[in-house]
Amino acid sequence: MGVTMDGTKQQRRGNTRQRIQDVALELFAEQGYEKTSLREIAERLDVTKAALYYHFKTKEEIIVSLFEDLTQPIADLIEWGRGQPHTLETKQEILRRYSEALSHAEPLFRFMQENQATVRELRIGETFKDRMHGLREILMDPDAELVDQVRSLSAMFTLHAGMFVMQDLVGDVEKRRQAVLEVALDLVTQAHEHAHADTDD
Amino acid sequence: MGVTMDGTKQQRRGNTRQRIQDVALELFAEQGYEKTSLREIAERLDVTKAALYYHFKTKEEIIVSLFEDLTQPIADLIEWGRGQPHTLETKQEILRRYSEALSHAEPLFRFMQENQATVRELRIGETFKDRMHGLREILMDPDAELVDQVRSLSAMFTLHAGMFVMQDLVGDVEKRRQAVLEVALDLVTQAHEHAHADTDD
Amino acid sequence: MGVTMDGTKQQRRGNTRQRIQDVALELFAEQGYEKTSLREIAERLDVTKAALYYHFKTKEEIIVSLFEDLTQPIADLIEWGRGQPHTLETKQEILRRYSEALSHAEPLFRFMQENQATVRELRIGETFKDRMHGLREILMDPDAELVDQVRSLSAMFTLHAGMFVMQDLVGDVEKRRQAVLEVALDLVTQAHEHAHADTDD
Amino acid sequence: MGVTMDGTKQQRRGNTRQRIQDVALELFAEQGYEKTSLREIAERLDVTKAALYYHFKTKEEIIVSLFEDLTQPIADLIEWGRGQPHTLETKQEILRRYSEALSHAEPLFRFMQENQATVRELRIGETFKDRMHGLREILMDPDAELVDQVRSLSAMFTLHAGMFVMQDLVGDVEKRRQAVLEVALDLVTQAHEHAHADTDD
DNA sequence: TATGAATGAGCCTTCATTCAT
């Protein structure tokens, strides 16, 4: 049962923790956090529920570990952004990198997008909110007109939506990402130019 | 117990169904669908769980009823849009009316936004998806450049995000809605103009 | 299964709460609190575990309810004692009534005696401790010699031990109770007389 | 990790078995047997659960070993008592030695006192009961009046209670022990004198 | 129109224990 030809049980050993994360993320993204039971995860891995508890103290810890392991690039990105001058170039670079970071941890971000109510109650909720705020502070000019502030935020959400909602828009994932990024860049550019019409060139 | 001097129990009588919907929506929007139990709803209303079953056959039916009661305007809007020529004016009018419709059933839409994984598994999921597709068909030009298709969709998601995510942007709700709408209109206009640079007026 | 000749299921209905308490107390006293599972209680009653939760919010609440229902006489006794002058007669009357109160809720007190470590962690622990302190304040003279203070307390513990430990001493329960009570009265009398050798009669 | 400068890990080496016993007894006495998990014991010692199983075959064996290691003096005492004539002097000497034995293994006896229900189900339960019976046979005169039999037993329970319950009576432990012992001696003396009013002097 | 009582399924979690290394 679950044992392959070469006597392994799907590469068993040492990597169980990783395998739990993989299966969990897949199921969380597919069915949501609450609808995914630890029994289900365990069954897919052909281990007992108790085995999960050897590797993670609680169900929540599984999602927390995924979050921590997969979103580090975004934390780094924000850190980097904070240290840069708030020029148009910085904002554009942030969007470019953010778009790429998102695409590298797609299932997790889809999960977070589609389970916002749940995430809010989890330990990662606060952290996530802080991150979004961080991004916002870099992209948005607090003195700009309201409509241009909205443009900046809209750039962010376009990136999000582009990843999860427009999946059927076009087959080529990379092409779509580029198109979405272009729109986001455009929005942030418009916002920036209105605000600095006289000071910048 | 829970009964006031004038024999009412907070407007009591006949409107229990409505009261269940109100409380349910409030809790669903606040904590999510799965985390809200019928016990909790019943307790808030000071009735028994069994009473809920007199008015609704299942928990799912409560959210279905809310969806049906509150999103009719949007179904109508789409119906109307389908019958119109796909001109820029139509698209702009759609966005204007959609923005207003959203603002009139805010808690429900917030719920749908924050519980997408859940909604997908419910009966309303399919209907909701169809609606979004309907809107999309009106707003988006299938022959346009990919980037302009994205612009059109971005207009929609900006409306959504504007309602739920940018709540702290500015105090005045109506002002924010206008700014968000302006950005959305802008996006759809740009998309349309690129696509019809030579043919349209 | 569990259904008697007359079609009832052991007088079912209306008294389930009481039946739960009865069975629970029996099992708690027999095996201890932690070793008694709700499953076991439910099985004995031929209901499901969930039924227990209809009547009691938690396992702890079952024991709390038993404590509250069965130890009221002792609370009353202490209340009464507090209002009396601290004469020898009062002390003797307290012991007499206490002995009788104990004998009327024997299983519960046996449980508390044999599960002290557990009880200490439960909500009733503090209350129980307070009661014992109450009794003590009435029986014990704070100015007496240490050895006489011990005598007073020893009277109390003799009553306790007499109920649970000396069960095989003699067949006739009531006779044993009287003998135990006599020893307790003796102890308290000696203590009192030493302390008031010159002041009292 | 957990290892100090000089290579020890809190005296490390060879004495792990002893350290397990120490920690276990501390926890058992504090929280009770069932509420103390092997995980907890292992964590306090900074070893794994599996390590415990190297030293003890089961959880029960830990408490059994403690019992055996710490109560030998009492077994010896009873053995000695059996060989003596049942005079008042013997009884008094037994009480004196018992009191001292109790005070040397206080945590264990506190544990046994507060977890009687648990102990009863363990292997040590029977042994413990036998010991108590042994003591009783020496202290109690089977032909005495019931009330004097109770007195003899009361002497024993006074010793017990004196150790665990009257802890707040007075600060000086040794003083308290002497007072408690005095009361116990008194009880056994009264019992003996009533029974031998005419035969003994 | 509602309640009181109960169920069946399932959930997350903990525990003592085992065994290969």
Place this chain on the structure above:
DNA sequence: CATGAATGAAGGCTCATTCAT
């Protein structure tokens, strides 16, 4: 002498749902 990894059993609890009254 001890660890890493896992298991089987069980535990307390919650939930949506049902049904007789």
